[in-house]
Amino acid sequence: MNWINRIKINQKILGSIIASLLFLSLILGIIIWNSLTDTMAKDLKKHGESVAENIAAMSSDYILIEDYYAIHQLIARARQANEDIRYILVFNSKQMLVGHTFPDFIPKGILDAHTPQGTEKELSILTSDEGRIHDVLVPIEEGEVGFVRVGMSEKLPKEYTLSKIGDLILATILVCLVAVGIAYFTTRIITKPINDLVDTASGISAGNLSLRASVVDDEDLGKLVKVFNEMADNLISSRSKVEKLLEELQEKERLRDALISKLLSAQEDERKRISRELHDETSQALASLMVTMRVLADEAEDKEQQELLYTSRDIAAGILREIRDLAVELRPPILDDMGLIPAVKRYIESFKEKYSIDVMLEVPDDSIPLDDQTSLAFYRITQECLTNIAKHTVATKVTIKIQVEDNFIKIAILDNGQGIQKADFEMARQQNRIGIYGMKERAALLGGEFLIQEARTGGTEVVVAIPIKQKEG
Known part of the structure; x- marks a missing residue:
C-alpha cells in the first residue's frame, strides 16, 4: 500500500471520482439490463400468447375438418409476420402434430418438451443451441380440439437490448470523459496550493529554510499557509537557538574533555612523583635504617637486644618491599622502558x-x-x-x-x-x-x-x- 501514499492528492481525488463514476455506471448497467430482460420476457410471453390465441381461434375448424393445408398456410403467414417467432406447432385433441413451421425436420425432443397440464394457457422456458425459447401453449376450445405452441426466441430482443446497453456504455464513457476533464481542472485548482505547500515543506525539510509558501485567497488554505510560514520562521529561530546551544554544549564538552585529560595527566604526574619519592627517598632511607640496625645488631653484646634489632630489621625490610611494590603499582618503570x-x-x-x-x-x-x-x-x-x-x-x-x-x-x-x-x-x-x-x-x-x-x-x-x-x- 506504499504506492498509494506516493500518489499526489489531486490524483487521488481524480481517481476517486473516476472509480465512483465507473461504479455508478456498473450499478446502472446492471439495473437497466435486469429491467430490459424482465420487460423482454414479459413482452415475449404477451406476444406469444396473442399469436397463439389468434391461431387457436382460426385453426379450430381446420383441425375438425382435417384441412392441414389451411393450417400450414395459417401458421406460415403468422411465422413470416413475426420475426421473433422461432416455431409454431399445432396439435389435435389426440396430441398429434397436425402443423408446424420447421422447414426441414423437427428438432429432437421438441414435441415432448412442453405438454398441456390443464385447460389454461401455459409458459415453459426451453434451452436450445440458439438460446432460450419462451414456449407459449394455448388450448384450442379448452383443449377439446387441440392446442397451439408458439416458441418465442430471445435472439432479436437480446440483440436489441445489447444495442441499447452499447449505447448506454458509449454515453457513460462520454460522461466519464467529460466528468474526468471537469474533475481534473477542478482538483488542479483546489490542490495546487496544497501541492505547493507540500513542495515547500519538502524543500525546508531538505535544508532550504528560505523557502516560503505562496499566499492564496482561499480563507481556509490562506490560514494554513500563514500558519505554515510562521512555523517556518519559528523553525529558523529555533534552529539558530539549537545551533547556538549545540555550539555551547560542544565547547563545554571540549572543555570537560580537556579538564579530564589534565586531571588524568596531573594524577599520573602525581603518581609518578610519589612513586619516585617512595623509590628514591623513602626506600633509600629505609635501606640505610636497615643497614644501621644490622651493624648495631652485629655489635650488640646483649643477646636480647641483638634479636630485637634483627626483628626490627626484618620488619623494615617488609615495609621496604611494600613501599617498592606500591611505587611500582603507582607508576611501573617498565611501562615507560x-x-x-x-x-x-x-x-x-x-x-x-x-x-x-x-x-x-x-x-x-x-x-x-x-x-x-x-x-x-x-x-x-x-x-x-x-x-x-x-x-x-x-x-x-x-x-x-x-x-x-x-x-x-x-x-x-x-x-x-x-x-x-x-x-x-x-x-x-x-x-x-x-x-x-x-x-x-x-x-x-x-x-x-x-x-x-x-x-x-x-x-x-x-x-x-x-x-x-x-x-x-
Whole structure:
C-alpha cells in the first residue's frame, strides 16, 4: 500500500471520482439490463400468447375438418409476420402434430418438451443451441380440439437490448470523459496550493529554510499557509537557538574533555612523583635504617637486644618491599622502558601472587608500537578491572586478550564471577565509585570505545578498543 501514499492528492481525488463514476455506471448497467430482460420476457410471453390465441381461434375448424393445408398456410403467414417467432406447432385433441413451421425436420425432443397440464394457457422456458425459447401453449376450445405452441426466441430482443446497453456504455464513457476533464481542472485548482505547500515543506525539510509558501485567497488554505510560514520562521529561530546551544554544549564538552585529560595527566604526574619519592627517598632511607640496625645488631653484646634489632630489621625490610611494590603499582618503570605488554605481564604476576586468582594473558606480540597515552590508558584499565574483580566478584579465573584489529588495539577482559547487573551500576553510582566511569573516560579521550556487560558464559566482560597512534621517536 506504499504506492498509494506516493500518489499526489489531486490524483487521488481524480481517481476517486473516476472509480465512483465507473461504479455508478456498473450499478446502472446492471439495473437497466435486469429491467430490459424482465420487460423482454414479459413482452415475449404477451406476444406469444396473442399469436397463439389468434391461431387457436382460426385453426379450430381446420383441425375438425382435417384441412392441414389451411393450417400450414395459417401458421406460415403468422411465422413470416413475426420475426421473433422461432416455431409454431399445432396439435389435435389426440396430441398429434397436425402443423408446424420447421422447414426441414423437427428438432429432437421438441414435441415432448412442453405438454398441456390443464385447460389454461401455459409458459415453459426451453434451452436450445440458439438460446432460450419462451414456449407459449394455448388450448384450442379448452383443449377439446387441440392446442397451439408458439416458441418465442430471445435472439432479436437480446440483440436489441445489447444495442441499447452499447449505447448506454458509449454515453457513460462520454460522461466519464467529460466528468474526468471537469474533475481534473477542478482538483488542479483546489490542490495546487496544497501541492505547493507540500513542495515547500519538502524543500525546508531538505535544508532550504528560505523557502516560503505562496499566499492564496482561499480563507481556509490562506490560514494554513500563514500558519505554515510562521512555523517556518519559528523553525529558523529555533534552529539558530539549537545551533547556538549545540555550539555551547560542544565547547563545554571540549572543555570537560580537556579538564579530564589534565586531571588524568596531573594524577599520573602525581603518581609518578610519589612513586619516585617512595623509590628514591623513602626506600633509600629505609635501606640505610636497615643497614644501621644490622651493624648495631652485629655489635650488640646483649643477646636480647641483638634479636630485637634483627626483628626490627626484618620488619623494615617488609615495609621496604611494600613501599617498592606500591611505587611500582603507582607508576611501573617498565611501562615507560619496555612498553605495555611487559608491564601488564609484570602486574599480572603480582596480582596472581597477591589474590590467588588464575589470570591467562593472550597477546599477539610483545612489541606493539603504541604512544605513551594509549599504553598508559590500557595499563590503568587493566589494573582497574583486575582490582574490581578481586574486590567485587568471586571469580577464580580471568582471561585477558590483547589483539590488533583494523588499526585498533583491543583488549577484552573476561572473568568467571557472578556477572554484573544493572543494580550493580546503580549501587556504584550511589556509593560514588568512579572506577567504571574512569575507564570509560580514558577510552573516550583517546577516541576509543568502552563496553562492560554480562558475558554469555557467565561472569563479566569488559571490552576496550582504541585507535592505534604510533609512538613518536
